[in-house]
Amino acid sequence: MQNETIRVHFTETTNPPGKLADAEIHFTGGVFAGLKLIGFAVWERRGGGGRNVTFPARPTAPSTRKFSVNGERRSFALLRPAGATTEPQNRIRDLILDAWAKHAGEQADQVSAAELREKGDEARRLGRPVPLSDGGSIEPDGFRWAPDTTDQATK
Numbered sequence: 001m002q003n004e005t006i007r008v009h010f011t012e013t014t015n016p017p018g019k020l021a022d023a024e025i026h027f028t029g030g031v032f033a034g035l036k037l038i039g040f041a042v043w044e045r046r047g048g049g050g051r052n053v054t055f056p057a058r059p060t061a062p063s064t065r066k067f068s069v070n071g072e073r074r075s076f077a078l079l080r081p082a083g084a085t086t087e088p089q090n091r092i093r094d095l096i097l098d099a100w101a102k103h104a105g106e107q108a109d110q111v112s113a114a115e116l117r118e119k120g121d122e123a124r125r126l127g128r129p130v131p132l133s134d135g136g137s138i139e140p141d142g143f144r145w146a147p148d149t150t151d152q153a154t155k
Contacts, residue, residue: 008099010042018044020051020104023096039078042100050116050142051100053093055079090117 007028010021023040027033039056057075081088094114119138123130129137 008096008103009036010100010103018046020044021100023053023100025092025096037079040096042096045142051097053096055089055092090114093117 007026009024009026011024012021020042022038023042025037025040027035027037037056041054043052043054045052056078058078079089079092094117098114115133116138119130119132120142123138123140127140129139131137
């Protein structure tokens, strides 16, 4: 199988609140060239603290828009890992978040989505904040502190 080349395309939206954009993955090389995978969305995390990506899914009951069991909404994931690990989904999530950062004009030296995920896992495991490459830190609850940019001489 050939190497796949992909491009992430965004359609910015303001509804519902917190949703930054819908995302599509366009395949530009390999056996999937000319196809796109739709249904991803980039969201601002509640309370600040970063962004998240939701994956394509549909309600489990085809005749209704919403399906619930015991008051819980249920859906059928359309893109799932083939094995026991979630690493393939994490790679897609990181790809979309990094592409969003570039699309939104965020600074290239910001912390990558992969680093945020790894350091966030480490902070939860250790139960304390973990420093990030940009000088900020991430708390065990996922809250991200920005780097201190105040001039040390004025303190």
